[in-house]
Amino acid sequence: MMLGGINPAVLIASLMVAAVPIILAAIGELVVEKAGVLNLGVEGMMIMGAICGFAAAVATGSPLMGFVGGALGGAALSVIFALLTQFLMANQVATGLALTLFGLGLSSLIGQGYVGIKPPPTARLDLGPLSDIPVLGTILFRHDVMVYVSVAAVAVVWAVLRYTRTGLVLRAVGENHDAAHALGYHVIRIRFLAILFGGAMAGLGGAYLSLIRVPQWTDGITAGAGWIALAIVVFASWKPWRVLLGAYLFGGIAVLQLNLQAAGARIPVEYLSMSPYLITILVLVIMSADKSRAAAAAPAALGKNFHASR
Amino acid sequence: MNRRTLLASAAIGLGLSMTGAAFAQDKLKVGFIYVGPIGDGGWTFQHNEGRLALEAEYGDRIETVYQESVPEGADAERVLTQMALGGADIIFTTSFGYMDATNAVAAKFPNVKFEHATGFKREHPNVATYNARFYEGRAVMGTIGGRMTKSNKIGYIGSFPIPEVIQGINASYIHAKKVNPDVTMSVVWAYTWFDPAKEADAAKALIEQGVDVILAHTDSTAPLAEAAKTPGVIGFGQASDMISYAPSPRVSSIIDNWAPYYIERVGMLLDGTWESTDAWEGIGGGEVKIGEITDAVPAEVKAEAEALAASIADGSYHPFTGPLNKQDGSAWLAEGETADDATLAGMNFYVEGITGDIPK
Numbered sequence: 001m002m003l004g005g006i007n008p009a010v011l012i013a014s015l016m017v018a019a020v021p022i023i024l025a026a027i028g029e030l031v032v033e034k035a036g037v038l039n040l041g042v043e044g045m046m047i048m049g050a051i052c053g054f055a056a057a058v059a060t061g062s063p064l065m066g067f068v069g070g071a072l073g074g075a076a077l078s079v080i081f082a083l084l085t086q087f088l089m090a091n092q093v094a095t096g097l098a099l100t101l102f103g104l105g106l107s108s109l110i111g112q113g114y115v116g117i118k119p120p121p122t123a124r125l126d127l128g129p130l131s132d133i134p135v136l137g138t139i140l141f142r143h144d145v146m147v148y149v150s151v152a153a154v155a156v157v158w159a160v161l162r163y164t165r166t167g168l169v170l171r172a173v174g175e176n177h178d179a180a181h182a183l184g185y186h187v188i189r190i191r192f193l194a195i196l197f198g199g200a201m202a203g204l205g206g207a208y209l210s211l212i213r214v215p216q217w218t219d220g221i222t223a224g225a226g227w228i229a230l231a232i233v234v235f236a237s238w239k240p241w242r243v244l245l246g247a248y249l250f251g252g253i254a255v256l257q258l259n260l261q262a263a264g265a266r267i268p269v270e271y272l273s274m275s276p277y278l279i280t281i282l283v284l285v286i287m288s289a290d291k292s293r294a295a296a297a298a299p300a301a302l303g304k305n306f307h308a309s310r
Numbered sequence: 311m312n313r314r315t316l317l318a319s320a321a322i323g324l325g326l327s328m329t330g331a332a333f334a335q336d337k338l339k340v341g342f343i344y345v346g347p348i349g350d351g352g353w354t355f356q357h358n359e360g361r362l363a364l365e366a367e368y369g370d371r372i373e374t375v376y377q378e379s380v381p382e383g384a385d386a387e388r389v390l391t392q393m394a395l396g397g398a399d400i401i402f403t404t405s406f407g408y409m410d411a412t413n414a415v416a417a418k419f420p421n422v423k424f425e426h427a428t429g430f431k432r433e434h435p436n437v438a439t440y441n442a443r444f445y446e447g448r449a450v451m452g453t454i455g456g457r458m459t460k461s462n463k464i465g466y467i468g469s470f471p472i473p474e475v476i477q478g479i480n481a482s483y484i485h486a487k488k489v490n491p492d493v494t495m496s497v498v499w500a501y502t503w504f505d506p507a508k509e510a511d512a513a514k515a516l517i518e519q520g521v522d523v524i525l526a527h528t529d530s531t532a533p534l535a536e537a538a539k540t541p542g543v544i545g546f547g548q549a550s551d552m553i554s555y556a557p558s559p560r561v562s563s564i565i566d567n568w569a570p571y572y573i574e575r576v577g578m579l580l581d582g583t584w585e586s587t588d589a590w591e592g593i594g595g596g597e598v599k600i601g602e603i604t605d606a607v608p609a610e611v612k613a614e615a616e617a618l619a620a621s622i623a624d625g626s627y628h629p630f631t632g633p634l635n636k637q638d639g640s641a642w643l644a645e646g647e648t649a650d651d652a653t654l655a656g657m658n659f660y661v662e663g664i665t666g667d668i669p670k
Contacts, residue, residue, distance in 0.1 A: 010518050018511055108349060115349050116531075116554040118538075214506045216535045219347030222380060223505040238607045254508070258515035261498040261666075262465065269471075269669040 006259045009138040012252075014259075016139075017213065018250030021046070021205035021222075023150040025229035026243045027157050028201025029158035033233060034161060035194035036174035036301035040096025041081055042202050044103020049203025050210040051107040051134025054119055054217045057207075065067050065124040066211050067146070067204060074203020075196050077103055082195040086188050089305045104220065116248035121213050122146075145209050151244070155159040155202065158240035170194060174299035177306040178215075187306045200227065235284035242284065250280040313625045340364060342376035342578055343389060345405035346529050347363065353503070353549040353566070354378070354528040355406045360568035366458070367573045371580065373393035379504075380557035382407025390415040400579055402572070403427065403567035405503065406472050408649045414439055420513075423584055425575060428474050430437065430655050435586050440571055444474065445654070447564030448525070449629035450600055451546045451617050454562060455523040456486030456493050457611040458544055467509060467526040467533055468499045473657040475527050480661045481629045482525055485618070488534045489665060495664055496521060506532035517543055524559075533558050551601040552571030565600030571595060572600030594623040630654065635662035 004271060025042050032039050039045075052073025057066025078150045081099050084090040122144050130141040161167035170190060172180040209225070210217055236242035257272035265272075288297065340361075347521060348358040361374050366643065378387045385627045386408045393401055393581035400423040403412045416424045416434045424437045434438055455464050464486055468475050479497060486493045498512045498521060513536035516524055524545040526533040531552050535546040537559035547553070547563025571589060578584040591597040600619050603612045621627035632643030637660040645650060660668060 007518070012510075014514060016517070018507075021507070076318070108347060111349060115351055116552075118535075118554070209507055214532045214535055215539075216506070216531055218351060218506050218530050219349035219502065219504045223502075223507060225507065238612045253562060255511055255515065258498055258500075258512050259518065260513075262496045262515045262519040262521070264665055266667075268503075268667070269499045273499065 006263050009135045011144065011256060011259060012139045014255045014297075015248060015252035016143065017251075018255050019247040020146055020150045021208045021213065021225050022154060022229045022232065022247040022250060023244060024205035024208065025202040025226055025261075026232045026247060027150075027153050027240060027253070028198035028205075029229060029233050030238060030240060031157060031161075031170070031237075032245055033302055034174045034196050034238060034299055035170050036177060036190050036299050036304065037085065037191050037195055038092045039081055039099070039156075039195060039198055040093060040098065040230065041077070041099025041103065042092075042198075042230050044100035045074040045077050045202035045211075046103075046109040046229075047220070047222045048077045048103045049206030050221050051111045051206075051217060052076075052203065053207025054114055054210040055110065057119045058117055058180075058229075059212055061120050063107035063120055063211055065263065066119065070078065070203040070207025070211075071200040072203065074206060075200040077106075077138055078199025078202075080194050082192045086192055086195070088305060092303050092305065096178075097135050100226070102287045108219045109217060110147055111217050115219075116239040119211050119217075119218065121215070125203065144212055146204075146212065148205075148304070154240050154244045171299070177301050177304070178203050179306060181306070191306070202229075203204035205229070212296045224291060232280070232284070234266050235281055235288070237284075237288040238299065239297070244285065245282050246280055249283055253279050337370070338368075338400070338401065338580060339374045339396075339398045340372050340374045341393045341396075341401040342374065343380050343386065343393070343401065343405075343408060344376060344378045345380065345407070347378050347380065347631040347651065348376075349552055350504055350529045351531045351552060352547075354404070356566040357568055360572040363569035364572050365574055366555065368576065372576060374460045375570050383411070386411035387414055388437070388601050390424075391418070394419040398422060400584075403574075406470070406474060416650055423579060427554070428472075430473075430588075432586055432588065438574075438575070438584075438588070440589040441474070441655075442566055442568075442596060442597040443590060444564060444566070445477040445577055445629055446619075447554065447598045447600060448481040448666070449480040449485045449622065450619045451525055451562065452482030452487055454483030454486065454546075454603070454607060454615050455482065455525065455544075456490035456612070456613060458561070458607065459486075459493065459523045460493040460542070461520045461522045462490065462492040462494060463519070463521045464495050464523045464525065464558065465513070465519070465521035466495060466497045467512045467516070467524065468497055468526055469528050470501065471499065471658075473655055474668070476657045476660070476668060477654055478527055480657070483664050484634070484661060485629065486523075489614075497664070497666055499669060500528055502528065504529045506530045507534050510536040513537055513545075531555065537547055547601050553601065556602070557604035558606040560604070561600075561606045565599040565601050567599050582631045590655075592622065593619055594625060636660070636662060637662055 006149045026248025028119045053070025069309035072123050084095045127141040150303045232246040255275040344354040346354040402425045406428045413433045414424040416437045428441045483495045503558045509532040513533040526548045534545045534555040537543040545559045549566050551563045628648040630649035632647040633645045634643040636642045
């Protein structure tokens with residue numbers, strides 16, 4: 001089946017791949033923000049994940065170790081943020097921005113020796129006969145493992161936030177840290193762990209870029225993906241499945257517009273180029289249009305530092 | 311940090327950089343503004359190679375400074391002003407989008423020389439422009455592409471619809487068509503110079519459309535990395551040799567060689583003979599080099615491509631030689647007529663046979 005010279009099955013398969021880095025980074029940031037911390041350093045943590053993952057994969061020859069390295073790299077950078085904001089009470093916005101700048105610079109320094117090197121290839125997950133199902137096989141069963149991990153991560157975060165005690169405590173800390181503290185929860189410790197998780201997920205997203213999507217190391221490889229992830233968390237009003245939807249919309253339209261151009265569709269390129277941003281924002285804003293609920297969606301303590309002395 | 315401390319620290323920072331400039335006044339300070347990171351492996355990498363060649367050539371007589379990843383537009387003006395205030399004597403701005411910013415800042419600093427790459431505006435006596443005839447290289451790539459394609463579909467990843475890119479699209483199409491009349495060309499505009507993920511996606515979209523020869527006019531090596539995933543798809547190094555992707559998908563490359571120009575111009579400034587000029591050299595002048603054609607290309611195609619490059623270099627052949635029509639079918643160049651530089655520098659039309667519109 002072809003539509004306007006484009007095979008929809010191949011397109012959907014590409015969009016799932018294109019959205020992975022954004023999903024991973026955004027779902028991590030969602031947890032961080034649900035805990036009441038605004039970490040604007042996603043871009044920096046992603047790119048640290050990209051270079052650390054790349055370096056680890058090249059050193060060990062194993063893509064799996066690459067992803068572990070990427071997660072560790074992202075988490076390591078987020079430790080700096082956590083120490084500054086949780087223990088030294090630094091301003092979260094300024095610290096997050098500084099983290100991005102620091103991450104971009106540090107990754108470039110670490111990456112000096114890795115330009116032009118090819119990482120070990122990541123094999124597609126072999127799902128046997130499932131991959132051969134027409135259409136559905138192309139869309140769902142011919143991906144690398146990280147595509148499935150990204151969807152699973154959304155499901156797990158959603159389930160944990162919604163159905164578990166851990167999720168409830170995390171949300172409590174994000175809504176009202178004084179109350180959570182009064183109930184005996186360790187606000188700082190919980191936030192620290194949430195920030196680490198966010199860093200690790202952003203690192204995974206970055207590693208996906210450098211190991212699978214682009215497969216190479218180039219300075220500034222994330223080129224703004226972290227900022228898109230941040231925006232999607234807000235426009236998705238802090239709901240995990242909407243993050244997935246937003247990322248697929250963004251990734252999907254970004255891929256679609258390139259395909260339309262390649263297929264020679266007669267739509268002005270300017271409109272095609274702006275469409276991913278425009279449509280993603282429009283759809284998510286309309287979904288969150290109910291004002292009373294939208295206001296309730298943002299964690300009440302978002303961006304506020306907590307100190308136990310009060 | 312509140313706003314006042316922020317301002318205060320900014321002022322201190324500025325003060326420090328000014329004192330730094332005062333100490334270094336006996337040296338000529340050469341500044342570079344880059345559109346991407348120097349590790350992009352392509353465009354900016356090559357400009358930086360030129361900067362390093364300058365340092366090697368003049369040693370202690372000069373000092374170089376550079377700023378990476380400067381966005382085109384208003385930000386460029388701020389960075390340029392800062393660099394001029396910081397004591398730079400000559401500043402090379404290395405992307406088309408810095409054109410207006412370069413001229414605007416040049417008006418404010420008449421004693422600082424500005425050199426703008428790939429642009430055409432020289433509004434002040436202290437502004438010079440320089441460019442390379444990349445389209446000559448594109449003609450060679452087009453020839454190889456036209457011979458090598460099996461699907462008869464060639465893809466071109468454009469950055470922005472500016473004359474330099476359109477020259478490249480036209481030159482590669484004309485020469486692919488010349489050796490393979492069945493060739494069609496799909497152009498995808500990425501609207502970025504540097505975004506590896508997007509460049510990879512663009513290459514992927516082209517490959518999904520059946521394209522098996524990819525020409526990229528963006529700065530990173532990502533399109534080659536994407537081409538490497540699909541057997542049978544070839545591409546070319548762009549701006550830099552990108553030899554790590556040889557022998558395939560990278561079968562050849564267009565290498566920008568800025569070092570001779572930078573050395574010449576800074577030398578002129580040291581001698582006091584610098585003046586505003588418009589330099590535009592190609593294969594013949596050594597500014598554009600054709601990277602080694604690998605064994606993935608049949609010997610006769612390689613010989614044909616090398617012969618074409620040689621004829622361009624010695625001036626016996628011009629890549630835009632008539633008869634050529636514009637896309638709408640109107641006559642552009644008559645039989646044997648060659649394009650003049652002014653038309654090329656402002657090229658805003660496709661030649662006949664390319665489908666699609668150039669974004670305005």
